[in-house]
Amino acid sequence: AQKVTQAQTEISVVEKEDVTLDCVYETRDTTYYLFWYKQPPSGELVFLIRRNSFDEQNEISGRYSWNFQKSTSSFNFTITASQVVDSAVYFCALSGRGMYSGGGADGLTFGKGTHLIIQP
Amino acid sequence: DTGVSQNPRHKITKRGQNVTFRCDPISEHNRLYWYRQTLGQGPEFLTYFQNEAQLEKSRLLSDRFSAERPKGSFSTLEIQRTEQGDSAMYLCASSLPDRVPYEQYFGPGTRLTVT
Numbered sequence: 001a002q003k004v005t006q007a008q009t010e011i012s013v014v015e016k017e018d019v020t021l022d023c024v025y026e027t028r029d030t031t032y033y034l035f036w037y038k039q040p041p042s043g044e045l046v047f048l049i050r051r052n053s054f055d056e057q058n059e060i061s062g063r064y065s066w067n068f069q070k071s072t073s074s075f076n077f078t079i080t081a082s083q084v085v086d087s088a089v090y091f092c093a094l095s096g097r098g099m100y101s102g103g104g105a106d107g108l109t110f111g112k113g114t115h116l117i118i119q120p
Numbered sequence: 121d122t123g124v125s126q127n128p129r130h131k132i133t134k135r136g137q138n139v140t141f142r143c144d145p146i147s148e149h150n151r152l153y154w155y156r157q158t159l160g161q162g163p164e165f166l167t168y169f170q171n172e173a174q175l176e177k178s179r180l181l182s183d184r185f186s187a188e189r190p191k192g193s194f195s196t197l198e199i200q201r202t203e204q205g206d207s208a209m210y211l212c213a214s215s216l217p218d219r220v221p222y223e224q225y226f227g228p229g230t231r232l233t234v235t
Contacts, residue, residue: 108163
């Protein structure tokens with residue numbers, strides 16, 4: 001069975017601080033996919049990034065960066081110079097390779113989320 | 121460019137009543153997913169369609185739940201004989217067709233309250 005653990009329930013930082021959200025996953029699949037989603041107070045989940053298990057390159061997008069470490073089964077998310085608009089619940093999610101399409105169409109397994117509060 | 125839409129946005133019903141939710145995916149997406157999210161938790165996968173075929177169902181989907189996607193476009197999720205434990209946000213998502221699991225785009229959800 002797949003599992004995603006986000007141990008940090010809530011993080012509160014002051015604006016402009018850097019913050020890292022942790023994600024640890026468990027899967028038996030040799031090919032799998034990891035995702036981060038943002039859920040702002042409005043409630044709609046917003047896709048942030050997808051990472052394939054065979055691509056361990058870290059990625060940076062503006063103030064966001066992701067660190068994928070297969071050896072420790074972690075996919076951490078860092079926000080640099082945080083802003084009040086970054087306040088939201090952030091979810092890490094995992095998808096397997098998929099039984100029917102051969103390419104991974106399974107439903108996502110989500111962690112419980114980390115509530116990030118950025119104080120002005 | 122319209123995203124995933126869900127109707128109704130809110131539904132209050134009495135225990136024992138049946139409810140039906142609708143999801144309209146992004147037009148070129150042939151994959152459609154249903155999830156349930158309770159307060160303080162991440163979304164939990166319920167079921168998945170590729171075109172009109174329902175390919176996967178979670179163990180969370182009890183016999184009182186049924187989902188359809190008759191023409192491979194919109195989908196409906198029906199809950200029969202609702203229970204208070206069914207109170208949750210029901211999310212729909214869609215994704216592009218391909219062998220790689222493309223990111224899923226989520227709708228705003230339908231919040232169900234069973235009294």
